[in-house]
Every structure is written in C-alpha cells, then in structure tokens.
Amino acid sequence: EAAVTQSPRNKVAVTGGKVTLSCNQTNNHNNMYWYRQDTGHGLRLIHYSYGAGSTEKGDIPDGYKASRPSQENFSLILELATPSQTSVYFCASGDTGDGDTQYFGPGTRLLVL
Amino acid sequence: GEQVEQRPPHLSVREGDSAVITCTYTDPNSYYFFWYKQEPGASLQLLMKVFSSTEINEGQGFTVLLNKKDKRLSLNLTAAHPGDSAAYFCAVSASSNTNKVVFGTGTRLQVLP
Numbered sequence: 001e002a003a004v005t006q007s008p009r010n011k012v013a014v015t016g017g018k019v020t021l022s023c024n025q026t027n028n029h030n031n032m033y034w035y036r037q038d039t040g041h042g043l044r045l046i047h048y049s050y051g052a053g054s055t056e057k058g059d060i061p062d063g064y065k066a067s068r069p070s071q072e073n074f075s076l077i078l079e080l081a082t083p084s085q086t087s088v089y090f091c092a093s094g095d096t097g098d099g100d101t102q103y104f105g106p107g108t109r110l111l112v113l
Numbered sequence: 114g115e116q117v118e119q120r121p122p123h124l125s126v127r128e129g130d131s132a133v134i135t136c137t138y139t140d141p142n143s144y145y146f147f148w149y150k151q152e153p154g155a156s157l158q159l160l161m162k163v164f165s166s167t168e169i170n171e172g173q174g175f176t177v178l179l180n181k182k183d184k185r186l187s188l189n190l191t192a193a194h195p196g197d198s199a200a201y202f203c204a205v206s207a208s209s210n211t212n213k214v215v216f217g218t219g220t221r222l223q224v225l226p
Contacts, residue, residue: 040218042202042219090157094214099145099206100145100213100214102159102214104149104156104158105156107156
C-alpha cells in the first residue's frame with residue numbers, strides 16, 4: 001500500500017511568518033504534488049515535481065515555493081504567510097508508468113492568523 | 114487544457130437508493146480516469162482507476178461507466194448506505210504522456226437512514 005506522510009498535521013502561523021510543510025513518501029514514486037483544498041474549489045495544484053531536484057509550477061503557485069531534495073521528500077514553503085493561505089494542504093505521489101495514479105497523504109490543516 | 118466538470122455538487126439519497134455522480138471532460142486523448150472518496154476530515158482514498166479501453170468497471174457496491182464518445186465518466190453507487198456518505202472526486206489524466214491529472218470539484222453525498 002502506498003505510504004505518504006505529512007507533517008505537521010496542524011499548524012497555526014502568523015501573517016508574515018514562514019511556514020514549511022513537509023511530505024515524505026515511501027513508494028519510490030517519481031512524481032509528487034502539493035494541492036490545497038478549499039470549500040467550493042475542490043483540489044487545486046500548487047507545485048509538483050518529476051523527481052529529486054525538480055519543481056514545477058502548478059495552477060496556483062503564487063506565494064508558494066517548493067523543494068524536492070530527494071526522491072522521498074517534497075516540501076511546500078510559504079515565505080510570507082497570509083490569511084488567504086489558510087487551507088488544508090494535501091501532498092500526493094504518483095508514477096507516470098501507473099497512469100499517474102496519485103496517492104494522498106493525510107493532509108495538513110494550516111491556519112494563518 | 115483539459116477541463117473536468119463534475120455534477121452534482123451536493124447529493125442526498127435515502128439508504129438503499131442509488132446515487133449517480135457524473136463528470137464530463139474535454140480532452141479526447143484522456144487516457145486514465147479515477148474516482149476518489151474523501152470521508153469528512155480525512156484524506157482522499159482511491160476508489161477505482163479505469164483505463165480508456167474499458168467502459169464498465171465494477172467495484173464493491175458501485176459501478177464506473179466511461180462513455181468516450183460523450184466524454185463522460187460516471188460513478189453509480191448501487192443501494193447506498195450511510196457509510197457511503199462522503200465527498201467524491203473524479204480525476205482525469207490528460208494523456209498517457211503527461212503527469213497532469215485534473216480533478217473535478219467534488220460531490221458531497223449524504224445517505225440518509
């Protein structure tokens with residue numbers, strides 16, 4: 001079974017502060033993704049990666065950076081957090097050879113005050 | 114690019130009734146199709162993955178239909194029970210050569226006893 005973990009699971013941050021969300025996968029998948037989920041918007045893709053060292057912009061990258069230092073780890077960085085970034089963030093991993101079936105982590109609930 | 118429209122956004126049925134959720138997509142080259150289930154406060158779980166070569170796929174208590182001519186994907190829960198209450202998301206892989214999966218906006222299903 002695919003295994004994707006995220007930390008922290010819950011985070012309260014202050015406006016202007018830096019937030020780092022971490023994701024780890026043990027599936028040996030090449031691709032990893034960061035989404036945010038908000039009521040009325042479904043899942044929106046922020047950044048994704050094809051492998052270690054690569055990051056690509058998704059549909060809503062503004063205000064976010066990503067880092068993929070290894071096959072297993074993919075981080076999402078909010079350099080200057082804003083209240084509009086309050087959301088639930090999901091990480092996923094997938095492999096192109098598997099039709100990019102994506103397996104999701106448990107999510108991180110972020111509140112920016 | 115690929116666009117996926119999911120209907121209805123909310124659905125309420127009685128226990129034992131069927132529930133149908135439909136997604137339409139725009140890219141005729143779409144190759145892989147997915148249904149995910151998200152229980153309240155939880156992550157997305159893969160329900161079923163279907164390929165463009167198969168039009169009818171049966172799971173435990175549900176059927177997935179793919180109509181390539183109309184570019185329509187549907188999830189039919191037969192004899193719904195309260196444990197089916199969740200949000201359901203379709204997803205479409207734009208083509209076999211890309212890593213981009215496009216998600217529908219979700220359907221919140223409530224099964225009443």
